[in-house]
Amino acid sequence: MTNLPPIEALSDVLPLTAHADPDGVLEIGGCNVRDLANEFGTPLYIYDEHTIRATCRAYLRDYQAQLPGARAHYASKAWLSPALTRILVEEGFGLDVVSAGELHVALAGGMDPEQIGFHGNGKTREELEYALDRGVGRIIVDNDDELAVLDELTRDRASEQRIMLRITPGVDAQTHAKTTTGLRDSKFGFPLPSGQAEAALVRALDAPFLDVTGFHIHLGSPLFNIQPYVDGIATISEFAARMKQRHGYEWREFSPGGGMALTYTADQVAPETDRYAVEIASAIDTACDTHGLPIPDVHIEPGRSVVGRAGVALYSVVSRKHIPETRDYVTVDGGMADNIRPAMYDSQYEAAAAEQMRIIPHIMVTVAGKFCESGDVLVRDAHLPSLQLGELIAIPASGAYQIAMESNYNLALRPAIVMVNDGEAKLVRRRQTLDDLLQLEL
Numbered sequence: 001m002t003n004l005p006p007i008e009a010l011s012d013v014l015p016l017t018a019h020a021d022p023d024g025v026l027e028i029g030g031c032n033v034r035d036l037a038n039e040f041g042t043p044l045y046i047y048d049e050h051t052i053r054a055t056c057r058a059y060l061r062d063y064q065a066q067l068p069g070a071r072a073h074y075a076s077k078a079w080l081s082p083a084l085t086r087i088l089v090e091e092g093f094g095l096d097v098v099s100a101g102e103l104h105v106a107l108a109g110g111m112d113p114e115q116i117g118f119h120g121n122g123k124t125r126e127e128l129e130y131a132l133d134r135g136v137g138r139i140i141v142d143n144d145d146e147l148a149v150l151d152e153l154t155r156d157r158a159s160e161q162r163i164m165l166r167i168t169p170g171v172d173a174q175t176h177a178k179t180t181t182g183l184r185d186s187k188f189g190f191p192l193p194s195g196q197a198e199a200a201l202v203r204a205l206d207a208p209f210l211d212v213t214g215f216h217i218h219l220g221s222p223l224f225n226i227q228p229y230v231d232g233i234a235t236i237s238e239f240a241a242r243m244k245q246r247h248g249y250e251w252r253e254f255s256p257g258g259g260m261a262l263t264y265t266a267d268q269v270a271p272e273t274d275r276y277a278v279e280i281a282s283a284i285d286t287a288c289d290t291h292g293l294p295i296p297d298v299h300i301e302p303g304r305s306v307v308g309r310a311g312v313a314l315y316s317v318v319s320r321k322h323i324p325e326t327r328d329y330v331t332v333d334g335g336m337a338d339n340i341r342p343a344m345y346d347s348q349y350e351a352a353a354a355e356q357m358r359i360i361p362h363i364m365v366t367v368a369g370k371f372c373e374s375g376d377v378l379v380r381d382a383h384l385p386s387l388q389l390g391e392l393i394a395i396p397a398s399g400a401y402q403i404a405m406e407s408n409y410n411l412a413l414r415p416a417i418v419m420v421n422d423g424e425a426k427l428v429r430r431r432q433t434l435d436d437l438l439q440l441e442l
């Protein structure tokens with residue numbers, strides 16, 4: 001058990017602007033969370049604009065310092081909204097989508113289609129047509145069937161489309177089995193060792209309207225260890241060299257994917273952005289040097305690490321239970337409908353009493369969600385002070401893959417989202433209403 005108050009113990013997990021006011025109430029972006037809860041209700045997702053912008057700037061600065069042609073594409077599946085897209089545009093980020101829905105929202109937020117990459121192992125024909133109609137910059141082709149459909153559609157239209165090939169290099173990313181993607185037995189990408197990646201390149205080079213700009217790998221996430229990137233780059237550049245020798249093909253672009261880690265708990269250390277940048281760049285330099293390849297333009301695709309730390313989930317305590325010699329439960333007014341990650345990936349989080357940020361926690365409590373599943377536990381064994389009914393609990397590092405994976409399970413209402421900055425809170429998505437639940441019903 002820590003002997004620091006949460007405002008200090010969680011300083012690497014909370015947003016950059018987090019403070020405690022003189023009463024010990026958490027403030028984010030100059031906004032007091034008690035005021036936010038009063039105005040917007042709970043559960044509430046609070047995003048700190050400053051943290052998002054500072055992270056974007058660090059990404060571009062650190063990668064462009066190493067690799068002049070580097071570009072950053074935010075992986076929008078981590079969380080997408082028009083409000084976020086506008087910030088990304090201002091910060092010079094592009095964006096990756098994995099569905100027509102994400103593409104639609106990205107365009108609504110003002111993203112230049114040229115700066116969009118379209119990913120996924122199950123793009124439908126309709127989605128591919130929509131992407132071609134909108135002029136997305138790159139389609140990252142995942143498999144033979146997709147390649148055949150794209151060949152056909154671009155011939156019909158007689159219009160050129162830039163593509164990258166997603167290659168599965170056969171590298172163990174050392175992360176959760178549900179989030180590893182670079183192994184040979186993966187649903188994603190063209191397997192390299194079996195020769196399927198080479199066959200796909202040959203076919204794509206034959207397609208008259210497909211321009212193959214290079215290769216893409218994404219190994220999994222979150223990757224606290226940088227070595228898998230280095231291994232992946234060594235493997236893919238060897239492949240690139242072989243393709244140059246055998247087919248005269250030279251890559252112009254390369255993406256090492258996303259998966260850069262996020263600090264979820266006080267005892268974790270996610271490497272800084274510049275450490276990934278230095279090691280990824282040096283692996284690319286070395287490989288290109290060894291194989292006599294040109295240095296490609298590098299597109300990185302961070303998702304969780306861009307928005308994760310900026311987001312805080314705010315809940316109210318709705319019930320408490322003490323089971324003698326067993327466990328104390330505190331149940332909050334949200335749970336797996338707004339954060340499925342603990343139930344799905346055993347994800348760990350911190351919890352803090354948002355109105356007692358200067359109090360050193362002294363009891364061990366399990367923070368449970370309100371949904372009708374025993375697995376709906378947000379934080380097992382959290383260190384908290386004693387809590388009153390209605391008191392606020394904050395769960396930091398909640399910005400990624402929570403709202404994005406939300407559901408209406410138990411017909412819960414989807415929470416409101418506010419963006420805070422310099423003492424101002426802007427509601428960027430209103431809370432669902434009971435009537436909203438009936439909107440699609442005929």
Ligand SMILES: *Cc1c(COP(=O)(O)O)cnc(C)c1O
Nearest residue numbers: 075218221258259301302303304
């Ligand atoms: C999910 C994904 C990312 C982003 O992963 P994060 O862990 O959010 O950084 C990047 N690229 C691809 C292809 C992905 O599928």
